[in-house]
Amino acid sequence: MLPITSVTGRAPLASLLGYVRPHAGGLLGGAVLMFLGGLANLAQPMVVKSLIDALTGGTPYREPMLLLVSLLMLSVIVGVWGMYLVELTAESVVLTARRRLVARLLRLRVAVVDGAEPGDLLSRATGDTTQLRAAATSNVVDLVAGILQIAGAVVLMARLDAVLLAVVLIVLLLLAAVTLALVPRIRTAGEQAQEAVGGMGAVLERALGAFRTVKANGAEERQAAAVHAAARQAWRRGRQAARWVSLAGIATGLAVQVAFIVVLGVGGARVAAGGLAVSSLVAFLLYLFYLGGPVTQLVGGFTGLQAGLAAVRRIDGIAELAAEDLDRSVDAPADRAAPVTVTFRDVSLRHRPGGPAILEHVDLRLPATGLTAIVGPSGAGKTTLLALIERFYDPTTGQVEIDGRDVREWPLANLRARIGYVEQDAPVLSGTLRDNVTMGSAHAAEPWLAEVLERTRLVPLLRRLPDGLDTLVGHRGATLSGGERQRIAIARALLRRPGLLLLDEPTSQLDAMNERALGEIVAAVSRTTTVLMVAHRLSTVTRADRIVVLDAGRVRAVGTHADLVDGCELYRGLAATQLLTGAGTQVQVPRQSSDIAAI
Numbered sequence: 001m002l003p004i005t006s007v008t009g010r011a012p013l014a015s016l017l018g019y020v021r022p023h024a025g026g027l028l029g030g031a032v033l034m035f036l037g038g039l040a041n042l043a044q045p046m047v048v049k050s051l052i053d054a055l056t057g058g059t060p061y062r063e064p065m066l067l068l069v070s071l072l073m074l075s076v077i078v079g080v081w082g083m084y085l086v087e088l089t090a091e092s093v094v095l096t097a098r099r100r101l102v103a104r105l106l107r108l109r110v111a112v113v114d115g116a117e118p119g120d121l122l123s124r125a126t127g128d129t130t131q132l133r134a135a136a137t138s139n140v141v142d143l144v145a146g147i148l149q150i151a152g153a154v155v156l157m158a159r160l161d162a163v164l165l166a167v168v169l170i171v172l173l174l175l176a177a178v179t180l181a182l183v184p185r186i187r188t189a190g191e192q193a194q195e196a197v198g199g200m201g202a203v204l205e206r207a208l209g210a211f212r213t214v215k216a217n218g219a220e221e222r223q224a225a226a227v228h229a230a231a232r233q234a235w236r237r238g239r240q241a242a243r244w245v246s247l248a249g250i251a252t253g254l255a256v257q258v259a260f261i262v263v264l265g266v267g268g269a270r271v272a273a274g275g276l277a278v279s280s281l282v283a284f285l286l287y288l289f290y291l292g293g294p295v296t297q298l299v300g301g302f303t304g305l306q307a308g309l310a311a312v313r314r315i316d317g318i319a320e321l322a323a324e325d326l327d328r329s330v331d332a333p334a335d336r337a338a339p340v341t342v343t344f345r346d347v348s349l350r351h352r353p354g355g356p357a358i359l360e361h362v363d364l365r366l367p368a369t370g371l372t373a374i375v376g377p378s379g380a381g382k383t384t385l386l387a388l389i390e391r392f393y394d395p396t397t398g399q400v401e402i403d404g405r406d407v408r409e410w411p412l413a414n415l416r417a418r419i420g421y422v423e424q425d426a427p428v429l430s431g432t433l434r435d436n437v438t439m440g441s442a443h444a445a446e447p448w449l450a451e452v453l454e455r456t457r458l459v460p461l462l463r464r465l466p467d468g469l470d471t472l473v474g475h476r477g478a479t480l481s482g483g484e485r486q487r488i489a490i491a492r493a494l495l496r497r498p499g500l501l502l503l504d505e506p507t508s509q510l511d512a513m514n515e516r517a518l519g520e521i522v523a524a525v526s527r528t529t530t531v532l533m534v535a536h537r538l539s540t541v542t543r544a545d546r547i548v549v550l551d552a553g554r555v556r557a558v559g560t561h562a563d564l565v566d567g568c569e570l571y572r573g574l575a576a577t578q579l580l581t582g583a584g585t586q587v588q589v590p591r592q593s594s595d596i597a598a599i
């Protein structure tokens with residue numbers, strides 16, 4: 001799991017204001033309108049007082065009456081308009097946060113995402129950003145508006161009676177003390193609740209990500225229990241947060257009630273003693289009555305803000321993770337197609353300090369063009385070699401060079417634009433076949449696309465599908481066979497006209513005919529492109545220009561099939577297991593296939 005919260009970043013409040021800043025205009029406008037609505041509210045008791053004075057004194061009351069009605073209407077209209085503006089701003093703040101977060105998430109380094117839970121990342125982009133909605137806008141507005149309205153009420157109350165004001169202030173101070181004592185608890189419980197929701201997302205994503213495996217193993221209940229446990233944890237933390245927030249709410253209500261009763265008692269006594277006019281007591285009580293709103297607003301804003309700040313810390317936690325610097329100034333496609341040389345200079349890799357060496361002192365030189373195969377036992381480090389070329393990881397020592405230049409010095413987008421990479425499990429994304437094939441080359445010309453589809457033998461599949469290339473393939477290409485997914489991944493890589501083609505077991509799910517066809521494609525491509533292919537089935541690599549035998553992270557031998565059968569015991573063993581050293585068992589991969597044009 002990732003570090004849950006930001007540890008080194010800006011203070012969460014400063015960070016929260018950073019999300020608000022681009023939308024400060026809307027928020028300010030909304031706040032001003034709400035404030036004006038509050039002022040209109042605030043003025044009403046004074047007008048009620050003059051109305052009572054006019055009625056009891058027999059003076060004209062039409063004017064105060066009209067003024068009161070106008071104030072009432074103004075407070076409602078302006079207040080609602082202000083609230084609408086604040087809500088609009090809230091949506092914009094969430095959109096800004098989501099855009100920033102998603103842009104960051106997709107640029108995270110592979111090694112970082114390897115150690116993260118996708119479900120947790122997802123919950124940060126969805127749930128935590130939603131938490132910002134209230135925190136960045138209505139909570140802040142509530143806080144400011146609450147403070148201003150209370151200050152205004154206090155000033156006006158002071159004009160009515162200082163003794164009663166002292167009573168009210170004492171009660172308010174007590175309430176402030178209680179609220180401040182509760183805030184750290186609310187914040188911690190809020191943080192833990194959001195962390196637990198992230199945990200629940202992680203468990204659920206794991207279960208849904210291996211849905212068929214879960215079903216095939218009859219593990220539905222076990223997985224459901226794990227999700228339930230995480231949900232229960234989220235519920236427990238949420239309940240804790242709710243308990244503290246409710247307590248703050250109760251304290252607020254109680255404080256207002258107590259102030260009301262005490263003011264009524266003390267004020268009544270002062271009226272009886274002739275020290276206070278009835279109209280002043282009524283006006284004071286009305287202020288107290290109105291004060292309930294701003295006080296609740298202030299406490300609610302303050303406690304609500306805590307959940308938002310917890311979310312900010314989780315969102316900022318992503319910003320602190322290592323991300324790639326993707327310079328988008330990609331070279332023209334013509335340059336990308338030029339074959340590249342690949343050099344590994346004394347490359348060693350450990351995924352973490354003190355961890356096992358995945359690769360050790362690897363030295364390799366691949367010339368531009370030609371097919372190089374990597375073979376070796378499972379876990380030897382074959383996929384990791386390809387990952388270093390793509391810069392998914394950086395070597396712990398040594399360096400990987402493309403065209404004689406350290407891959408760390410290449411603008412990342414340019415480096416990857418030169419490479420076509422077919423992953424081991426050939427992932428296909430939800431969407432159409434066209435989306436999948438053109439994922440890395442959105443502007444590929446139609447004739448080139450048609451040619452690639454032809455070469456990867458996808459045309460019969462397209463003819464069968466109802467909407468051809470525009471057929472939806474389902475989540476992770478669920479409606480396709482493993483071999484079809486693999487051919488789509490190969491088409492995707494070839495469409496980019498790469499200068500270097502990396503193939504990680506591209507034939508593992510292909511039948512013999514398609515495997516042979518792929519062999520022909522690879523042979524043709526390798527005449528104009530550098531091809532590096534990981535293979536378990538030696539039948540696919542016997543005609544490679546060179547074969548690298550990798551074992552436990554070390555290069556044991558490099559040579560042609562014939563060289564290695566003679567000179568490398570490990571290779572001979574692999575070949576013998578696959579019956580390749582016997583006569584007549586090799587699948588012939590044509591090196592001079594005339595029917596396939598160079599790609």
Ligand SMILES: Nc1ncnc2c1ncn2[C@@H]1O[C@H](COP(=O)(O)OP(=O)(O)OP(=O)(O)O)[C@@H](O)[C@H]1O
Nearest residue numbers: 114351358376377378379380381382383384385424
């Ligand atoms: N992100 C990672 N963190 C730690 N160890 C890893 C990571 N990725 C791979 N490994 C380990 O590195 C070793 C080499 O893995 P790699 O996938 O490169 O092997 P491989 O030769 O391609 O295996 P296979 O033929 O089974 O695909 C394995 O022992 C694997 O467990």
